[in-house]
Amino acid sequence: MIAQLGSPRESYSQDCQPPTNQTFKRMVVTSDVGPFRVTGLRPAVQSLAEVLAEVRGLHPQLYTKLGTAGMMCCRHVRGSTRSVSNHAWGTAIDMKIDGVLVPRKAHYANLGLQLLASVFNKHGWYWGATFSTPDAHHFECGANLLETFHA
């Protein structure tokens, strides 16, 4: 991430802080992506809007139940003093279905997340449910999609 997009800021804490890297900062946008507003990296937010537009067409009932626990947040991974959260670059998002968040480390996902995953995957996003520490509510831009972004 750092090689491709640079470091969003020099230091991190356990709280979300704004990016300080001016080049990176110019790529950060806040935008309405359909069911909610997000702040994130411009091309990631554009891709997210395309994902959600497709979800609206394929699964209109699911679309009306979509919410988020946020996209961009420059901070350390919880409990770490070294690892930077993937949310720091504004290329990851946590999704709620009907106001509900499936817990991190849960070895299951609800139907809404499974339906979302196929659309996110099609647009080059990874699904956190497949990570070594499963995180079913988490989606992030995959390597091939990131390669199309330029800071």
Add this chain to the structure above:
Amino acid sequence: MREPLGSIAFALAIAGSAAPAAASCRAAAPAVIAAGTATWIGACPQGMAEGVGTLRVTRRGRSPALFFGRMVKGRPFSGVMPTEDGDWRPAWRFDTALRLRNDPSGSRQSSIDTFRLAAAGAVEASRRYRRAGNGASASFYAEQSRRLLAALD
């Protein structure tokens, strides 16, 4: 329906409840879990639930519903409710009818803060049960606090 670790844990918590709550405390429950008798496990100045703690709503024939978080003047302000499936239902704020409201900005910090408040509420319940000599319930709420803090990476 997915089962039942959550239900078993709730049952344990209730089976051992040893009155860590004020005898009479006004505490309104969030609308989504309002059908039952609410008990506030937390501070209750002037007879109204206040500060961080846990609201437990007992329901006929079902596991109790829980709200972890902050109450202001007897009303829920912000926190998280576990669902019967073991998921989380976070509430940034509540409207006048005590329905959940999301932060319209979509801020991730808001979500993190909501879960931190909820974790603090579970810790408060754990502390009160521990003080009342109910180790099983104290452990249950301490575990809920750990799960709440780990909800977002």
